[in-house]
Amino acid sequence: MTRNVMAVLVASLSTGLFAPGAHAVHLELVGLGDSLDMVLASAQVAGQVHDLVLSGALTDTSSARERAMAGAGGATLPGGSVADGAEVSWDGGLFGGEAPNGKGYISTYTSASLTAQGPRPLASEGAAVSSEMALLNMQWRIVGDEGEPLGSHVKLHFDGLAEMFSLSDIVQVTPDAGSVSGLEMKIGDTTVLNVLMYQGQQPLQLTYDARAGDLVTVSAFTRVMLDSTSGVALLAGQGYGGAAAVSGTLSVTSAVPEPTPSVLALVGALWVGAAARRRVRSRPAAVPAGS
Secondary structure (H helix, E strand, O other), X not given: OHHHHHHHHHHHOOOOOEEOOOOOEEEEEEEOOEEEEEEEEEEEEOOEEEEEEEEOOOEEOOEOOEEEEEEXXXXXXXXXXXOOOEEEEEEEEEEEEEOXXXXXXXXXXXXXXXXXXXXXXXXXXXXXXXXXXXXXXEEEEEEEOOOOOOOOEEEEEEEEEEEEEEEEOOOOEEEOOOOEEEEEEEEOOEEEEEEEEOOEEEEEEEEEEEEOOOEEEEEEEEEEEEEEOOOOOEOOOOEEEEEEEEEEEEEEEEOOXXXXXXXXXXXXXXXXXXXXXXXXXXXXXXXXXXX
């Protein structure tokens, strides 16, 4: 009987009775990092180039446990009463922090577009738009809970997505080589992740070895840069735009699985049964009456 029950216990190791990812560690935010937001646009009208330069345009609602910045806007180049030129619009955001469940999160996104106003064509050499958002060097510390000593082995998980795409009314527009979504992650001084996405979408589901007490540093950045092929003019109402985003969650779990309540109950039942058998075996034999 004991052998059969022990076989069940051993089999449970491979059938999920032991929970991988028992949380004896968590992430604690220790640094909000640095932010960057920049919007650039230009339009050539009547032989003159008119520029738009915006920096620090995001509204900051950050707190001690979260970086939160977002904004959107638009402008007309060259502005005033000139009918020709371009309409420029943009938006973007930077978010990151520590969740109540002991996880970390980070996200950046941006988009930008340019549309010719007409009635005269907008010269391609002077029509361009770009927007860049970055959250750099955000930091979390891997903190061991009770029973997880400093320096113990843990698993660091990142689950996220990087994407970059563009749209255009004319086929001669493609994202500039500078359009990118990127993510970099360090554990201590070691770079374990460096992803650059130039077009399309890429899921990020990754796990790394780490230790309780390690510092985790993450940078996320997005940049859209668009212009048309030289010599191709934008007609009234034509335009192009693009968007880029990268986001994800960080979590940390014990490297050694911890038993679930069902396993603890099974082990307890085995212990009680074994103790009972020992008491029966150690009980002295009855002495026949009259001997």
